[in-house]
Amino acid sequence: MxxxxxxxxxxxxxxxxxxxxxxxxxxxxxxxxxxxxxxxxxxxxxxxxxxxxxxxxxxxxxxxxxxxxxxxxxxxxxxxxxxxxxxxxxxxxxxxxxxxxxxxxxxxxxxxxxxxxxxxxxxxxxxxxxxxxxxxxxxxxxxxxxxxxxxxxxxxxxxxxxxxxxxRGTQVLRAPEPGPVTTGGVVPDLREVKGQESAKRALEIAAAGGHNLLFIGPPGSGKSMMAQRLPGLLPPLTPQELLETSMVWSVAGLIQRGALTRDRPFRSPHHSASMAALTGGGLRAKPGEASLAHNGVLFLDELPEYSAQALDSLRQPLETGEIMVARANAHVRYPARFQLVAAMNPCRCGLGGSGRGACGKAPRCQRDYQNRISGPMFDRIDLTVETPPVTAADMALPPPAEGTAEAAIRVATARAQQEERVRAAGFDPDKARDQAINARASGETLDRFATPDDAGRALLMRAGEAGGLTARGWTRTLRLARTIADLDGSTGVLRRHVAEALMYRRTTVGAQGDFDRQTAHRSETPAF
CATH class of the missing domain: 3.30.230.10 (Ribosomal Protein S5; domain 2)
Known part of the structure; x- marks a missing residue:
């Protein structure tokens, strides 16, 4: 039998x-x-x-x-x-x-x-x-x-x-109850970060639109501190996102006693992590850090210290939101729609080419160090922010008036505007969910809601004609400008929103400045 x-x-x-x-x-x-x-x-x-x-x-x-x-x-x-x-x-x-x-x-x-x-x-x-x-x-x-x-x-x-x-009928097993759902874990507050107001602004924009963010600054300037405070700005997982994220964590064996959390994942692998550790693989093709950060944040500290192979393996999931682990006898697909936040020193010694203790090999040391990151990888980062050294005067200041709670309210309002805008457009539910965050907007959604006014378009055209923007950079600048407009409470994308978005774009590495950053400064200095 x-x-x-x-x-x-x-x-x-x-x-x-x-x-x-x-x-x-x-x-x-x-x-x-x-x-x-x-x-x-x-x-x-x-x-x-x-x-x-x-x-x-x-x-x-x-x-x-x-x-x-x-x-x-x-x-x-x-x-x-x-x-x-x-x-x-x-x-x-x-x-x-x-x-x-x-x-x-x-x-x-x-x-x-x-x-x-x-x-x-x-x-x-x-x-x-x-x-x-x-x-x-x-x-x-x-x-x-x-x-x-x-x-x-x-x-x-x-x-x-x-x-x-x-x-055999001699014992009865009762059905188990679902585990608890936790939320609102203790997260560090932005009030603890002294100075770095422009970097805090960039962090808020990144949270509001789900954009990729890179901090560049010397040691001790607060790069990691600000990255660790990003989860406090993000809204809780929706029920569908909770299920998707929990499925990945279940396959990885990371759910304990059935307890799920609505807090968005925040994964911070060490810079010695291999390509398989980041994207998944190994003997049983387990999900990697990028998949464990699905619907959350992947924080890469000391970005140039990661191997070039490991970093470039993230280029595809940053665009498609999924990872395909190819093996000899099978192809395994994992979801990996994460928000990338990274931090790095300006050069190997960490001090850069200006100020006290400046690197004596600048600007060559900076170019060599930052060139460890490929151009296509840089092109996928929406906001690049310099974090200058925190001075004694900054440390002596009282705590800022606004912290995580106040910024999180603005982020939630901006995200609600994005969701309502896409929902009112009449898209089918699957497309509406995928396009409800500005960082994912494309095609018709981008054309309808992120097209700037004439002045903003002219500024964007000048940046593109001078070679300061790739096609991907053009699209990502529009997405970023749309998020800035949402935080500003504007229904349309105006010139000042495009200018601020261009200020965050980075098109070259090393000591030379970027065309789009310089153009935005020259064009919009009176407005600021």
Missing amino acids: VARVVTVAFDGVEARRVDVEVQQVATPAGAFAIVGLPDKAVAESRERVRGAFAGIGLALPPKKVIANLAPADLPKEGSHFDLPIALALLASMGVIAPDALDGWAAVGELGLDGRIAAVGGTLPAAMAAGAMGLGLICPEANGPEAAWAGDVAILAPRSLIGLINHF
Whole structure:
């Protein structure tokens, strides 16, 4: 007799159906084979299943056991296949009725004493089970996480013996409750940052429109401090964003006891991180830092110290919002729509080419150091802000009158304007959601809402004709000007909004200034 149990294999954050089939054949006695393209962790399931059976007082049948994972050409990775293999074997042995497993999918890792250990990916597994019209059997520790899948029956046993007793009617397992949703964690306040008013303004603009931001300044000028305060300016995750982000974190095994958070992710990997650490990959193609920052912020401190390969691997996700991890036998797709915030020193010694302690090799040292970042990467950064050294006079000033709370209100108002504007335009819901943040606006949305007035267009044309803007830079300048106009409460994009946007664009590296920054200053000095 062949016993079957449904489980899943993960393809990025998607869970694909796998049927576990177990059959006993006559010879050779005591052998246990797992087929169906298993990896090392799946192949070792036979020993964990053997040990778990011994732990609860059961012996394997005196026949050869074959466990087939279908479809056979789909790679199977991970320890979550332990439980479905064990359940199919129990049904094959007659310990539980074969029809008891009808209507259920299962995931879980077995301990040698029969306990069921937590695994990653329970939330997408539960959602996939619901889409197939099935319930899900998962470890007790993953029960609160799986319960977030909605109207899906969940069984979350602590051990294999408890699950056997439930199916035999001697014990009843109650459905778990969803874990808590937390929000409003303690975040540093902008009031703690002395001076750097122009950088704070840029931080607020970046938060309002979801724009990429780069701080350049000497050590101790507050670059990291301001970046760490960005999450306090951002609105909480929407329900759909919460689900998307939680799916990625579930696959990575980072959800503890089913607790979800509406705070936007803030990931800050060390500059020694490899390309695989940033974009995902490795033996099991786990999500990288860029995907873990989905719908949140990826902060790269000491930007030029990252390897060129690692940095350039972020260029595609900055445009498309997703990462494709290409492997020899599979292509794994992860969402990665993050906001990039970076910080760097002006040169290797950190002090730049002016002021006390200036670098003696300037401007060559600055050009060489900043040229570690490719031009296409710079072109994807919307705001580049210089943070001068904080003086003793700045430190002696009282705390600023405005902090994170006041700036967050302006950011929330600007984002609400963006959402309402796109919603009123009558776009379909999927397009409206994608275009509801200025940093993502394109095509018709950009033409309708970000076209500047005649004076602003003329200023933008002069910057473009002088070679100061690429086609991508033109589009990103319009998006940035639209955000500045939203913060200004303006329905249209005016010349002053375009001028301020151009001031933040960086088109060259090293000691020479940018055309667009200089043009904006010359054209708009009286206005400021």
